[in-house]
Amino acid sequence: xxVTKRTHTFGLIMPDIENIFFSSFAKRLEANCRRHGYALxxxxxxxxxxxxxxxxxxxxARDVDGLFLIVSTESYQYVEMMADRLKRLNIxxxxxxxxxxxxxxxxxxxxxEMGAYLAVKHLIEQxxxxxxCIANKLSSVNRDYRLDGYMKAMREYGCExxxxxxxxxxxxxxxxxxxxxxxxxTDITAFFVCNDMMTLGVFRKLHESGYAIPQDYSIVSxxxxxxxxxxxxxxxxxxxxxxxxxxTAFQVLFDKLNNDQLAHQEICLLPKLIINASVKPIL
Ligand code: RIB
Numbered sequence: 628x629x630v631t632k633r634t635h636t637f638g639l640i641m642p643d644i645e646n647i648f649f650s651s652f653a654k655r656l657e658a659n660c661r662r663h664g665y666a667l668x669x670x671x672x673x674x675x676x677x678x679x680x681x682x683x684x685x686x687x688a689r690d691v692d693g694l695f696l697i698v699s700t701e702s703y704q705y706v707e708m709m710a711d712r713l714k715r716l717n718i719x720x721x722x723x724x725x726x727x728x729x730x731x732x733x734x735x736x737x738x739x740e741m742g743a744y745l746a747v748k749h750l751i752e753q754x755x756x757x758x759x760c761i762a763n764k765l766s767s768v769n770r771d772y773r774l775d776g777y778m779k780a781m782r783e784y785g786c787e788x789x790x791x792x793x794x795x796x797x798x799x800x801x802x803x804x805x806x807x808x809x810x811x812x813t814d815i816t817a818f819f820v821c822n823d824m825m826t827l828g829v830f831r832k833l834h835e836s837g838y839a840i841p842q843d844y845s846i847v848s849x850x851x852x853x854x855x856x857x858x859x860x861x862x863x864x865x866x867x868x869x870x871x872x873x874x875t876a877f878q879v880l881f882d883k884l885n886n887d888q889l890a891h892q893e894i895c896l897l898p899k900l901i902i903n904a905s906v907k908p909i910l
Pocket of ligand 1: 646724769798821823824850867
């Protein structure tokens with residue numbers, strides 16, 4: 628049972644430890660754990676389904692008292708198997724940031740549709756109508772909601788959406804680079820990029836091609852993790868506050884651990900548009 632043999636250890640499974648969004652989240656979560664006398668084992672899956680499974684095995688074998696789970700993009704192809712596996716876990720867990728919409732469990736995540744909508748609306752309000760979108764791979768929930776937000780804003784303001792405006796990336800730098808190569812063949816004036824890592828790739832490709840931001844191309848990015856590291860570009864980005872995410876995820880798991888009877892909590896946090904200067908008004 629949940630109360631018998633506690634190890635005061637939690638496990639965290641996450642897709643990309645190099646991405647500041649995830650590492651900042653892990654830092655905040657670890658601080659919460661430590662404050663409450665828990666150690667946190669941090670694992671990295673490289674955004675792979677097989678690693679999700681392996682890390683779960685590894686953490687269970689270490690007798691963790693509970694799990695924080697940020698699933699891989701790949702796992703969306705295996706939702707039923709993952710859900711089945713999660714149902715059989717006999718420790719409390721919380722899905723963080725990326726959730727399975729139909730699956731009933733503890734969840735803490737941001738409203739991804741709203742974040743994308745705010746980003747694209749901002750571009751449109753500055754006069755942009757031809758907006759490229761670099762999203763994650765098909766069918767992962769964050770991608771789908773963010774794409775919905777993009778489409779919603781584009782439609783609401785009567786902007787035409789073409790298939791070649793929408794590119795698939797994998798939340799890594801090189802995918803932003805390659806997507807930009809393609810988007811430069813179109814007539815877009817602005818980019819909506821679904822995470823800051825891919826935006827770094829966009830920067831590199833634009834720079835290599837001799838384009839300046841925002842003079843030649845405007846950008847709104849997602850996560851708001853890299854702006855403080857940039858000296859020449861003042862990046863406008865959607866913030867998903869990792870402090871809020873880390874504190875809330877910890878609280879949800881901690882509550883569940885201390886009260887087995889507690890109903891599942893689903894907490895949806897709100898993203899925020901942080902306006903800097905990577906969007907040129909073209910009114
Ligand atoms: O940068 C990683 C992205 O993947 C974030 O936007 C986060 O929401 C995630 O799922």
